[in-house]
Amino acid sequence: MILPQSSAPLAGDWGYDRPMTNALDDFARDKLAAIEAATLTRRLKPTVRQAGGGVRRGPSRLLSFCDNDYLGLSQHPALKRAAMDATERFGAGAGASRLVTGDNPLYQALEARLARIKGTEAAIVFGSGYLANIGIIPTLVGADDLIVADELVHACLHAGARLARAEILLFRHNDAEDCQRLLGLARRNHRHCLILTEGVFSMDGDRAPVAALGAAARAHDAWLLVDDAHALGVINGGRGSGFTDGERLPVELQMGTLSKAVGAYGGYLAASRPVIELIVNRARSLIYTTALPPGTLAAAEKGLELIESDPGLVAKPVARARAFTQALNLPAAVSAIVPLILGDEARALDAADRLAQRGFLVTAIRPPTVPDGSSRLRFTFSAEHREEDVAALAEAVRALGLGAP
Ligand SMILES: Cc1ncc(COP(=O)(O)O)c(C=O)c1O
Missing domain, CATH: 3.40.640.10 (Type I PLP-dependent aspartate aminotransferase-like (Major domain))
Known part of the structure; x- marks a missing residue:
C-alpha cells in the first residue's frame, strides 16, 4: 500500500477528505513551545561510542562521563x-x-x-x-x-x-x-x-x-x-x-x-x-x-x-568515582554515579556545554527526570576511565567554579 504525502488529502474507501495532520501538528507545536519556554527541550544527538570511554559527536571527540557502561563491557x-x-x-x-x-x-x-x-x-x-x-x-x-x-x-x-x-x-x-x-x-x-x-x-x-x-x-x-x-x-x-x-x-x-x-x-x-x-x-x-x-x-x-x-574490574567504577569526589571535596561516592546539583536548567546546560568545550561529555539532567529545581550534571564513572582522566575532569569542573570550596 502506498500512503499519500502527509499534506495531501486522504480519500477513497476510508472517506477522509481533509488534510491529515493540521490539528495534530498544531497540538504538537504548542506542546513543544511550552517545553522550549521552560528550557526543557530534548534533542537526539547521533553519537558514536568507542572503546576507552571516547565518543564522537559530529566533529567533536569527547571523553564520556555520562553513560552507564560502568565496566566498558559494551565494547569488550x-x-x-x-x-x-x-x-x-x-x-x-x-x-x-x-x-x-x-x-x-x-x-x-x-x-x-x-x-x-x-x-x-x-x-x-x-x-x-x-x-x-x-x-x-x-x-x-x-x-x-x-x-x-x-x-x-x-x-x-x-x-x-x-x-x-x-x-x-x-x-x-x-x-x-x-x-x-x-x-x-x-x-x-x-x-x-x-x-x-x-x-x-x-x-x-x-x-x-x-x-x-x-x-x-x-x-x-x-x-x-x-x-x-x-x-x-x-x-x-x-x-x-x-x-x-x-x-x-x-x-x-x-x-x-x-x-x-x-x-x-x-x-x-x-x-x-x-x-x-x-x-x-x-x-x-x-x-x-x-x-x-x-x-x-x-x-x-x-x-x-x-x-x-574479575573482581578487580568490578571494583574500578566506584574507586574512580571516589577519586573524583575526593578531588572536589564532595561527599564520598558510594556508587559509580556522582550528581552535582545546580538547580536551574539553563545553568546545568551551560555547565555541560563548557565541559564539552574542554573535551568532556557530561549530560545535563533536567525535570521531569529529576524533581523541579534540581537540574544537575550527572557524572558516571567506568572501569575504562584512567586515573588521569578522572583527575583532568575534576580539574575542569573546578575551573568552572563548581564543586565544594
Ligand atoms: C533505575 C532504573 N530502572 C530501570 C531502568 C530501565 O532499564 P532499561 O534501560 O534496561 O530499560 C533504568 C534505566 O534505563 C533505570 O535507571
Missing part, C-alpha cells in the same frame, strides 16, 4: 565475539515471543547464571529493564493492594505501579522510618503490599537502606522489590545491593537490567521459582513481545561471566 572484544557467533548460529532476530518460538536455549544459560549471582532459585529475562518493571508490578499487585515507593524511584517503576491500579504512597527518599510509618497507616486496609526502591539511585548515586526496608517489609507483611539497574556489576563484588558481606538480604524481588554494567541489553527478575513461573504466565510485557535477539543474549551472558570472574 569477548562480548562482541559472543554476539557475532550467536548471530551467525541463530540469526539476527528472535522471530517470535518467548512463549512461541523465541525461547532460544541461550536464555536458559543466562537465567541460570543470573539466579546464581543473585542467590535465588530462578530468574527470568525480559526485553528491557523498563519492560521488566511494567510487567512484574501489575503481575504481583492489583486494585485491592498497596504500593509504597521511594519518592525518587525511576519512571518505569512509577509506570508499573500505575498499571497495577493499586493505591500508591511515596515515602521520603531513602527514609526507611517514613516507609514504616506509611505501612503502619495504610497496610491493614489492603490485601497485598509491595515496597519499591532502587539499590543505587540512578540520578543521585546514593544507595537504599535495603536491610532496613527488608525489615519493614517483614514487620508489615509486605514484599520488597529492589531495582538494581545501577548496582549489578558495581556494588558488593558485582552481585548488587541485595547482599551485605556476601550474605543475602531479605529481598524477595531482585530486578535489574543487562544494559548498563553488563554491557548488552535486556532486563531481569531474580526470585523464587513460583514467582518466576507466575511471571511467565502473567507478565504481559514478557508474553506479548518478541524475544531478545540471540546475539544480545550471548553478549549478556558473557558480560555476567566477566563480572563474576
Whole structure:
C-alpha cells in the first residue's frame, strides 16, 4: 500500500477528505513551545561510542562521563565475539515471543547464571529493564493492594505501579522510618503490599537502606522489590545491593537490567521459582513481545561471566568515582554515579556545554527526570576511565567554579 504525502488529502474507501495532520501538528507545536519556554527541550544527538570511554559527536571527540557502561563491557572484544557467533548460529532476530518460538536455549544459560549471582532459585529475562518493571508490578499487585515507593524511584517503576491500579504512597527518599510509618497507616486496609526502591539511585548515586526496608517489609507483611539497574556489576563484588558481606538480604524481588554494567541489553527478575513461573504466565510485557535477539543474549551472558570472574574490574567504577569526589571535596561516592546539583536548567546546560568545550561529555539532567529545581550534571564513572582522566575532569569542573570550596 502506498500512503499519500502527509499534506495531501486522504480519500477513497476510508472517506477522509481533509488534510491529515493540521490539528495534530498544531497540538504538537504548542506542546513543544511550552517545553522550549521552560528550557526543557530534548534533542537526539547521533553519537558514536568507542572503546576507552571516547565518543564522537559530529566533529567533536569527547571523553564520556555520562553513560552507564560502568565496566566498558559494551565494547569488550569477548562480548562482541559472543554476539557475532550467536548471530551467525541463530540469526539476527528472535522471530517470535518467548512463549512461541523465541525461547532460544541461550536464555536458559543466562537465567541460570543470573539466579546464581543473585542467590535465588530462578530468574527470568525480559526485553528491557523498563519492560521488566511494567510487567512484574501489575503481575504481583492489583486494585485491592498497596504500593509504597521511594519518592525518587525511576519512571518505569512509577509506570508499573500505575498499571497495577493499586493505591500508591511515596515515602521520603531513602527514609526507611517514613516507609514504616506509611505501612503502619495504610497496610491493614489492603490485601497485598509491595515496597519499591532502587539499590543505587540512578540520578543521585546514593544507595537504599535495603536491610532496613527488608525489615519493614517483614514487620508489615509486605514484599520488597529492589531495582538494581545501577548496582549489578558495581556494588558488593558485582552481585548488587541485595547482599551485605556476601550474605543475602531479605529481598524477595531482585530486578535489574543487562544494559548498563553488563554491557548488552535486556532486563531481569531474580526470585523464587513460583514467582518466576507466575511471571511467565502473567507478565504481559514478557508474553506479548518478541524475544531478545540471540546475539544480545550471548553478549549478556558473557558480560555476567566477566563480572563474576574479575573482581578487580568490578571494583574500578566506584574507586574512580571516589577519586573524583575526593578531588572536589564532595561527599564520598558510594556508587559509580556522582550528581552535582545546580538547580536551574539553563545553568546545568551551560555547565555541560563548557565541559564539552574542554573535551568532556557530561549530560545535563533536567525535570521531569529529576524533581523541579534540581537540574544537575550527572557524572558516571567506568572501569575504562584512567586515573588521569578522572583527575583532568575534576580539574575542569573546578575551573568552572563548581564543586565544594
Ligand atoms: C533505575 C532504573 N530502572 C530501570 C531502568 C530501565 O532499564 P532499561 O534501560 O534496561 O530499560 C533504568 C534505566 O534505563 C533505570 O535507571
